[in-house]
Amino acid sequence: MGPETILSHLHRADGSATYTYNGYSIIGSVNGPIEVPRRDEHAEEATIEVNVRPAVGVGSPKERHLETLLHNTLRSITLIRSIPRTLVQITLQIRSLPEGEAAVGVNSSLTLLPHLLNTAVLALLSTSVPLATIATSVLVAVSPKAPTPLLSPTATELLRVKPIRSIHVFAFSGERKLLLNESDGAFSVNEWDEACEMAEEVCCKEGGVGLGEGMDVDGQQINMEGWLRDVVRRKVELEQRWRTAD
Amino acid sequence: MPRETEISVNERAFIQQALQENLRLDGRAFDAFRPLELTFGDEYGVADVQLGKTRVIARISVDVAVPPPERKFDGIFQIIAEFSPMASPAFEVGRPSDAEMVLSRILEKAIRRSNALDTESLCIIAGLKCFALRADVHIIDHDGGLVDASCIAVMAALQHFRRPDVVVEGEKATILSVREREPIPLSILHQPLCVSFSYFEDGEIFLIDANLSEEQVRNAEIIVTMNKHGEVCQIAKYGGATVDPLALLNCTNVALQKVKEMSKIIQGKLEADAKKRDAGGLMAELSAENER
Amino acid sequence: MSDLMTVVLPGDDVPPDDLPKAQNKKKALKLGPGLRHIPPETITTTIAGALVTDARKNAAWIEYNSGRVSALPSAPISVQPIVILDHVCHSRPRQAVPSGGSIGTQLTLQQYLASVGDLVIATVLSSTSEHFNCYITPHTHTAALPHLAFEGANRKNQKKLPPHSLVYARIVNSGKDSIPEITCVDASTGKGEGLGPLNGGMVFKISLSMARRLLAGRKGGVSVLEGLSEKMGFEVAIGRNGMLWVDAGSVKATLAVGRAVQEADEQGLGEKGQKKAVDRALKKI
Numbered sequence: 001m002g003p004e005t006i007l008s009h010l011h012r013a014d015g016s017a018t019y020t021y022n023g024y025s026i027i028g029s030v031n032g033p034i035e036v037p038r039r040d041e042h043a044e045e046a047t048i049e050v051n052v053r054p055a056v057g058v059g060s061p062k063e064r065h066l067e068t069l070l071h072n073t074l075r076s077i078t079l080i081r082s083i084p085r086t087l088v089q090i091t092l093q094i095r096s097l098p099e100g101e102a103a104v105g106v107n108s109s110l111t112l113l114p115h116l117l118n119t120a121v122l123a124l125l126s127t128s129v130p131l132a133t134i135a136t137s138v139l140v141a142v143s144p145k146a147p148t149p150l151l152s153p154t155a156t157e158l159l160r161v162k163p164i165r166s167i168h169v170f171a172f173s174g175e176r177k178l179l180l181n182e183s184d185g186a187f188s189v190n191e192w193d194e195a196c197e198m199a200e201e202v203c204c205k206e207g208g209v210g211l212g213e214g215m216d217v218d219g220q221q222i223n224m225e226g227w228l229r230d231v232v233r234r235k236v237e238l239e240q241r242w243r244t245a246d
Numbered sequence: 247m248p249r250e251t252e253i254s255v256n257e258r259a260f261i262q263q264a265l266q267e268n269l270r271l272d273g274r275a276f277d278a279f280r281p282l283e284l285t286f287g288d289e290y291g292v293a294d295v296q297l298g299k300t301r302v303i304a305r306i307s308v309d310v311a312v313p314p315p316e317r318k319f320d321g322i323f324q325i326i327a328e329f330s331p332m333a334s335p336a337f338e339v340g341r342p343s344d345a346e347m348v349l350s351r352i353l354e355k356a357i358r359r360s361n362a363l364d365t366e367s368l369c370i371i372a373g374l375k376c377f378a379l380r381a382d383v384h385i386i387d388h389d390g391g392l393v394d395a396s397c398i399a400v401m402a403a404l405q406h407f408r409r410p411d412v413v414v415e416g417e418k419a420t421i422l423s424v425r426e427r428e429p430i431p432l433s434i435l436h437q438p439l440c441v442s443f444s445y446f447e448d449g450e451i452f453l454i455d456a457n458l459s460e461e462q463v464r465n466a467e468i469i470v471t472m473n474k475h476g477e478v479c480q481i482a483k484y485g486g487a488t489v490d491p492l493a494l495l496n497c498t499n500v501a502l503q504k505v506k507e508m509s510k511i512i513q514g515k516l517e518a519d520a521k522k523r524d525a526g527g528l529m530a531e532l533s534a535e536n537e538r
Numbered sequence: 539m540s541d542l543m544t545v546v547l548p549g550d551d552v553p554p555d556d557l558p559k560a561q562n563k564k565k566a567l568k569l570g571p572g573l574r575h576i577p578p579e580t581i582t583t584t585i586a587g588a589l590v591t592d593a594r595k596n597a598a599w600i601e602y603n604s605g606r607v608s609a610l611p612s613a614p615i616s617v618q619p620i621v622i623l624d625h626v627c628h629s630r631p632r633q634a635v636p637s638g639g640s641i642g643t644q645l646t647l648q649q650y651l652a653s654v655g656d657l658v659i660a661t662v663l664s665s666t667s668e669h670f671n672c673y674i675t676p677h678t679h680t681a682a683l684p685h686l687a688f689e690g691a692n693r694k695n696q697k698k699l700p701p702h703s704l705v706y707a708r709i710v711n712s713g714k715d716s717i718p719e720i721t722c723v724d725a726s727t728g729k730g731e732g733l734g735p736l737n738g739g740m741v742f743k744i745s746l747s748m749a750r751r752l753l754a755g756r757k758g759g760v761s762v763l764e765g766l767s768e769k770m771g772f773e774v775a776i777g778r779n780g781m782l783w784v785d786a787g788s789v790k791a792t793l794a795v796g797r798a799v800q801e802a803d804e805q806g807l808g809e810k811g812q813k814k815a816v817d818r819a820l821k822k823i
Contacts, residue, residue, distance in 0.1 A: 010387045011299045012333055027386060029332040034677040051339055053330055056307040056382055077548075079574075079584055084715075085679070091332040093384055095303065096287055125548070128572070128602050130584035133549030174549040225547075232586040233545040238806070239603040239747060240543070240588065242759060245808030251676040254661050254702045256783075260740040264789045271793065335677045 002227035003118065007235050008126045013091075015127025019119040022154045023098025026115055028123035033086030040087065045080040051091045052116060062109050066116060073171055073180045074120055079130040088129055092116050098155040106141070106164050107184045113169045114139045114152070117180070118224075125232060135179055136203040136224035137171035140195040142187060149195050151202060168192065170199035174225065250336040250343075253462040261463045265451050272298075272457065277500055279455045280391070282508065284402055284515045290429065291407030295399040298457060299389035304381055304399035306407040310421065311378035313369065321368020322378035325353045327396060333388035345392065352393050352482060353383070356438050356471035357400055360479035364433040370412055370419050377409060379432075390458040393469055397440040402512050406519065407432055436473040439508050441501040443468045449489045452497070454504065468494065470501040474509040543588035546572075546600060552581045558593040570599025603747040656709040657733075657753065659741060659777030660720060662699045670699055672707070672720065674779050679718070683707060687721040689730035697735065704736040704783065706775045736775060739785030742796035748803040752776045761809060762802050765816035766795055770823065794819040 003021035010016035013029035114137035143161035166185030280298030291306030329337035368377040408429035444456040444464040465487035587602030660672040707720040751758030772786035798819040
């Protein structure tokens with residue numbers, strides 16, 4: 001099962017998406033391109049603003065850190081030069097986190113990061129902001145108790161293989177290029193290589209130009225690129241239903 | 247800075263003309279709420295309220311803290327309502343707008359100061375430890391009626407919330423995890439709800455639960471907070487225009503009826519949710535064990 | 539328009555086989571919104587949606603509905619709505635004459651033309667000595683509407699428009715690097731041709747694709763307005779920025795027209811569904 005999504009469901013924002021996966025539920029919205037305050041205006045490119053809002057309380061340095069990571073990644077996939085002197089405002093509201101998330105004992109901003117990034121990309125697609133490519137992201141955890149690294153593990157799975165030696169977040173572009181990597185813990189180059197390869201496998205469409213038939217490999221593995229394509233296909237079908245309606 | 251855009255003169259005139267012909271643009275009666283939808287999250291204490299196109303999520307969380315020295319026997323209860331650009335690009339992070347201030351102030355008066363929650367029940371050891379309860383209100387979609395929707399969300403979330411049980415031995419308090427013992431509901435003394443009245447045409451027409459465009463056209467607003475027993479918790483009036491005192495009295499009568507209806511809906515949803523959680527009647531067994 | 543649509547994500551390369559084959563080698567390929575050309579020969583997508591091609595016009599674009607496309611003036615030319623292509627084609631001989639130059643320059647030219655000529659419902663925000671500042675969508679940079687850009691306006695006789703009044707206007711210049719400009723007059727004839735201040739009536743929000751379909755005429759597959767106009771009289775103005783202005787004389791009739799269109803839009807009604815919506819609307823009056 002891939003992440004559950006609802007696209008363009010908010011009325012006020014220009015684009016929006018709700019993303020639910022592994023106990024994480026995030027609502028993302030995008031306004032833009034809109035007028036940018038003078039102090040943030042760039043003559044040749046758009047300004048991207050990311051707001052991460054925790055489920056409980058107001059933003060802390062942890063959210064600021066996530067915002068910076070997201071900002072840099074999203075900026076690199078947006079065609080900012082084609083919409084100069086404007087603002088693209090991305091708001092990510094965390095609705096719920098999985099139970100026992102705090103008990104896992106790993107850096108919780110990293111476990112959250114891939115979900116935030118996936119939500120932001122969905123919301124950007126919903127807004128039709130011009131993008132150079134897409135981005136898909138996944139978490140990989142390495143534990144001495146697990147024979148192979150765990151791919152987008154649930155909180156319960158992480159609890160079972162405690163202590164976790166290292167966790168890695170990878171994001172790939174549609175062209176299989178590594179966009180973002182954040183790793184935490186002790187790991188060898190080989191371990192990192194293995195984790196990176198696994199992540200690439202899941203994030204990108206397999207071998208050359210596929211038609212998005214990547215769902216349900218191995219019965220449970222999902223392909224993020226195929227999943228994203230499927231979400232968009234459903235959105236297009238809904239928008240075009242008047243063509244076939246009575 | 248992007249400001250909230252004002253409604254066009256054409257729309258303003260049209261809405262006013264329609265009201266004089268006894269029509270609301272969405273076809274509602276003057277004293278009708280938009281359809282209310284209330285859902286609860288998987289966790290305790292999360293209420294998702296949709297009032298027409300307006301959507302608000304309230305989330306209750308709890309922590310252990312030291313009570314303030316001047317109120318040794320009380321727990322701490324806070325309501326935080328902060329706008330985000332999600333609801334409108336005009337909402338700027340860290341710079342509260344007037345609407346945001348009004349919302350925070352009304353929720354404070356309506357729920358906290360009306361003692362809807364028995365804060366004494368949050369005390370663990372007098373002067374040393376207490377529960378600090380926090381209600382976060384997230385505005386997801388904004389089409390007017392934020393105060394009413396937020397109040398419903400917070401009250402529903404408070405009633406839905408369960409706090410962990412605690413064992414006190416002398417000066418030592420142990421918080422029992424959810425696995426060890428079934429968490430317990432909060433002690434709610436009464437359930438205040440807000441009803442907003444919008445005045446038009448110098449007080450001759452009033453609407454309940456105005457949507458955003460109606461809010462932009464109105465002369466004045468009156469927010470009445472009441473519980474289902476007819477006790478008024480607060481009345482606030484914003485927006486200059488004068489209002490007949492008798493009309494105000496009328497408002498409280500209408501509000502009572504609306505509050506009763508809404509309380510019923512909330513109660514129904516709470517019961518349905520409890521039933522869903524209590525698959526196979528296990529809950530009754532668990533709580534019976536707790537009582538022993 | 540083919541029934542089978544290719545769903546694309548941003549960054550997908552469009553295979554040359556999927557692009558329309560030009561019968562006439564001289565005719566430049568036109569790229570509508572959501573497509574961009576990376577020299578020398580790659581065409582990639584920038585938004586998610588369905589790839590649509592039109593062999594007759596030798597055009598390709600991405601069909602999509604969501605988002606703030608209507609932020610035209612500051613938006614990139616490459617996300618300009620495609621209907622304009624139609625516009626350009628059957629209005630004036632404004633089409634670019636393709637020469638032997640590189641595709642790149644032709645593309646820009648085509649896309650530039652495509653963005654200009656859009657009909658929008660703009661809101662006046664303020665007035666300066668020379669022009670009105672108007673916004674086409676909320677929270678975007680304002681567009682300039684010169685005081686003289688109205689039918690019959692001259693130095694001595696100028697329109698007075700209070701803040702927040704509505705005008706039906708055409709985009710003259712949606713330049714990325716200058717202040718966008720709109721006009722209420724046709725420069726070649728000096729006539730308003732239906733453009734100008736909108737008095738009375740009511741505006742209804744519609745989706746961008748609905749606006750596009752309404753402006754596309756028969757091809758758009760919207761019959762609600764036609765159906766209603768058989769039984770009643772009303773005035774409409776369709777703004778590509780997702781606004782529909784209706785004045786049918788009375789509040790009830792105006793509401794009925796506006797709601798019928800919104801219904802067809804939100805529920806994605808087909809022909810039969812639209813007929814029913816028309817009947818329901820007529821019953822209300």
